[in-house]
Amino acid sequence: MVKLEYDNTRISVPESWDDITLGFYESFYDEEPSTARERVEWVAHICNVDSELLLEWPSEVFNRIVGYLDFLFKNNPAEPSPTIEVEGVKFIVPIEEELTLGAWVDIDEVQKQGKNVLSNVLAIVCRPVGEKYDCKNNDERREMFAALPVSKVLGVLAFFLRCKDVCDLRIQTFSNLAQACGRLPRNTEGFRYPGGGIRLSRIWREMTYRTLTVLLRYRLQKFLRTYYTAETRNTPKKRKES
Numbered sequence: 001m002v003k004l005e006y007d008n009t010r011i012s013v014p015e016s017w018d019d020i021t022l023g024f025y026e027s028f029y030d031e032e033p034s035t036a037r038e039r040v041e042w043v044a045h046i047c048n049v050d051s052e053l054l055l056e057w058p059s060e061v062f063n064r065i066v067g068y069l070d071f072l073f074k075n076n077p078a079e080p081s082p083t084i085e086v087e088g089v090k091f092i093v094p095i096e097e098e099l100t101l102g103a104w105v106d107i108d109e110v111q112k113q114g115k116n117v118l119s120n121v122l123a124i125v126c127r128p129v130g131e132k133y134d135c136k137n138n139d140e141r142r143e144m145f146a147a148l149p150v151s152k153v154l155g156v157l158a159f160f161l162r163c164k165d166v167c168d169l170r171i172q173t174f175s176n177l178a179q180a181c182g183r184l185p186r187n188t189e190g191f192r193y194p195g196g197g198i199r200l201s202r203i204w205r206e207m208t209y210r211t212l213t214v215l216l217r218y219r220l221q222k223f224l225r226t227y228y229t230a231e232t233r234n235t236p237k238k239r240k241e242s
Contacts, residue, residue, distance in 0.1 A: 002068050006061050011049050013068045020046075022153055023146030026116050043069065081155035084126065086144060091126045093160050099125065103133045119146040122153065125160055 002013045014020050028046060033039045037051075043065060044051035054062055082093045103124050110120040123141035127133065145153060 004061070004065065006057055009053065011047050011065075013047050013065050014071075015068045016071055017151035017154065018149050020150050021146065022119050022122075022148055022150050023116070025150050026118050026146070029118075046072075078151075078154035078158060080159035082159045084153065084156045086148065089128055091156075092129050093125050093156055094127075100133050102135065106135060106138070116142065116146065118153075118157065119143075121160065122156065126156060 001019045002015050004011050004013055028042060031042060033042045040054050040062070041051040043062070044054050046069060047054075047065065054065075084091050106124050107121055110117055110124070119142045120138070122145040123138045124133070124135075126141075126145070127137075
C-alpha cells in the first residue's frame with residue numbers, strides 16, 4: 001500500500017493484489033465507468049476517499065494514483081490451481097463431475113442475485129478435502145474467503161473459471177448438435193426402402209409435379225383431340241417471295 005499526501009491530506013493507494021481483499025474487490029470489479037467523472041469516482045472508491053477531494057487535486061496527482069492501480073488492468077498472473085490453504089486447512093475445488101446438483105443450483109442462484117458472486121462461489125465449490133457439500137457452511141465460508149487478499153485466491157478462481165469454460169463449451173457443443181438433429185427429417189420410414197430417401201427431399205416434389213403434368217397433358221390429348229396442350233410459341237411468319 002502506497003501512502004500519498006497532498007495539501008495536508010494523506011491517502012492509501014493499493015499497488016498490488018496483496019493490498020485488496022476479495023470482498024472489497026467485489027464492490028467494484030464489475031463496474032465499467034464510461035465518463036471522466038465516473039472514472040474519478042471509481043478510483044476514489046478504490047482509494048477510500050471522497051471523489052470531490054480528487055477533483056480538487058491537480059491532474060498530475062490523479063495520474064500518479066492511476067499508475068499505481070495499473071495492476072488491476074493486467075492479466076491474472078497466477079496459474080490455475082485447484083487447492084488453497086487457509087489457516088492451516090487445505091481447501092480444494094472438485095472437478096465438475098464431482099459437484100453435486102445442489103452445488104450447481106446454489107451457484108446458479110448466486111449468479112442470478114449478482115451480490116458477492118466471487119466469494120459466494122468459492123464458498124460453494126471450495127471445501128476441505130473429503131468434505132461433502134453442505135449449504136449450511138456457505139455463509140461462514142463466504143466471509144472467510146471475502147477477508148482473504150485477492151492474491152491468495154487468484155489461482156483457485158482461475159481454476160474454477162477454466163472448468164466453467166470447459167462446461168460452457170460442452171453445453172454449446174450439445175446445443176449445436178441438437179440444432180443439427182433438428183434439421184434432419186422427422187420421418188425416417190422412407191429410408192428403409194431402396195430409393196426411399198429421395199422421397200424426403202425437395203427434388204422429389206418437383207419430379208412428382210413434372211410427372212403429373214406430363215400425364216395430365218397425355219390424357220387431355222386423348223379426350224380433347226381439338227386442343228393442343230403443348231406450349232405455344234410465337235414464331236414470325238415467312239414472307240412469300242414474289
